[in-house]
Amino acid sequence: MRAAGIPALTVMATVQVAVPAAIDDAGVLLRGQPAVGQVSGVLHCAGCRTLVEAVQPHERMIGDLHVEVRGHFRLAPGHAHAVACPFDFPRAAARIARAAPAIIRPLPAGYAVKVPDSPARTFGPPARAWRPGRAGSPSAFMAGEAVVTIGKVAALLERFGGQHVAPGAFTAAWGRQAIDWPEFCFDQVSYVELVERLHAGTWPWPFLVLFTAERAGQSKAGTSWWTGQITDQHTILDGRPVAIRVTVRSHTPGPIRALELGRPALGFGSWQLYRPPTQPQRRRPPIADAVLWINQPWQLLAVAP
Numbered sequence: 001m002r003a004a005g006i007p008a009l010t011v012m013a014t015v016q017v018a019v020p021a022a023i024d025d026a027g028v029l030l031r032g033q034p035a036v037g038q039v040s041g042v043l044h045c046a047g048c049r050t051l052v053e054a055v056q057p058h059e060r061m062i063g064d065l066h067v068e069v070r071g072h073f074r075l076a077p078g079h080a081h082a083v084a085c086p087f088d089f090p091r092a093a094a095r096i097a098r099a100a101p102a103i104i105r106p107l108p109a110g111y112a113v114k115v116p117d118s119p120a121r122t123f124g125p126p127a128r129a130w131r132p133g134r135a136g137s138p139s140a141f142m143a144g145e146a147v148v149t150i151g152k153v154a155a156l157l158e159r160f161g162g163q164h165v166a167p168g169a170f171t172a173a174w175g176r177q178a179i180d181w182p183e184f185c186f187d188q189v190s191y192v193e194l195v196e197r198l199h200a201g202t203w204p205w206p207f208l209v210l211f212t213a214e215r216a217g218q219s220k221a222g223t224s225w226w227t228g229q230i231t232d233q234h235t236i237l238d239g240r241p242v243a244i245r246v247t248v249r250s251h252t253p254g255p256i257r258a259l260e261l262g263r264p265a266l267g268f269g270s271w272q273l274y275r276p277p278t279q280p281q282r283r284r285p286p287i288a289d290a291v292l293w294i295n296q297p298w299q300l301l302a303v304a305p
């Protein structure tokens with residue numbers, strides 16, 4: 001049960017997401033969680049200057065579930081964000097949904113986002129001639145539009161502190177299954193789980209990865225281009241500790257060159273796990289590479305929070 005550390009409660013009928021940044025009396029910008037004793041006086045939303053208040057960390061019971069609520073900022077009673085405020089979560093989510101009615105469906109609380117049609121395979125090298133939305137396929141729809149929409153959702157969640165800060169606001173829909181967003185879009189806190197899934201080599205639905213395009217280059221053989229990130233996460237693979245790298249590879253340079261280095265990006269394609277060689281490695285711990293192959297430009301896109 002993912003209950004601890006939820007800054008705003010999402011089990012209620014409406015999804016409540018904290019205001020991610022506030023400005024105090026002295027004009028100091030406060031982000032994320034207000035520290036005890038840090039905030040005093042009148043607080044305003046950093047996006048539109050409407051009144052907000054700081055909620056100190058506390059615990060509460062929902063039924064018999066013990067929930068830790070992290071400190072956060074929320075709208076003061078009776079106040080609303082200005083129309084163009086970037087920190088108005090419900091309005092920003094509704095805007096994304098309105099732009100893609102074929103992809104997003106409103107739920108009583110939050111939204112369901114259609115999982116893109118799978119590449120020919122989720123695991124293994126990509127099929128050479130895969131095209132999204134093959135005519136005649138019962139699940140055919142614009143996978144490219146779905147990925148763009150997911151990129152907008154990822155950007156929105158990043159702006160509000162990451163996808164684990166707004167749980168429940170978005171759900172991925174795969175057939176009749178409702179998938180928790182973090183089980184569908186892996187980010188910097190879930191690369192260990194990503195590697196475990198790739199190691200198992202099976203997973204019921206296609207999934208995406210959110211990473212930082214730290215570096216980019218061309219393979220030694222000159223046949224592919226790559227970008228990716230050496231993450232700060234480690235795991236045990238085949239009984240050995242390994243560092244985790246996330247790499248996106250493409251047989252054409254265009255999709256990789258289109259990214260701005262150092263910025264977040266979203267990838268969707270076919271996965272392969274490259275284990276480190278068994279002989280001793282100079283680098284310690286050795287690197288396990290979670291490699292995502294893409295063969296269409298829309299499978300890799302920049303995420304602009």
Ligand SMILES: [Zn+2]
Pocket residue numbers: 045046047048049050081082085086087088
């Ligand atoms: Zn605001």
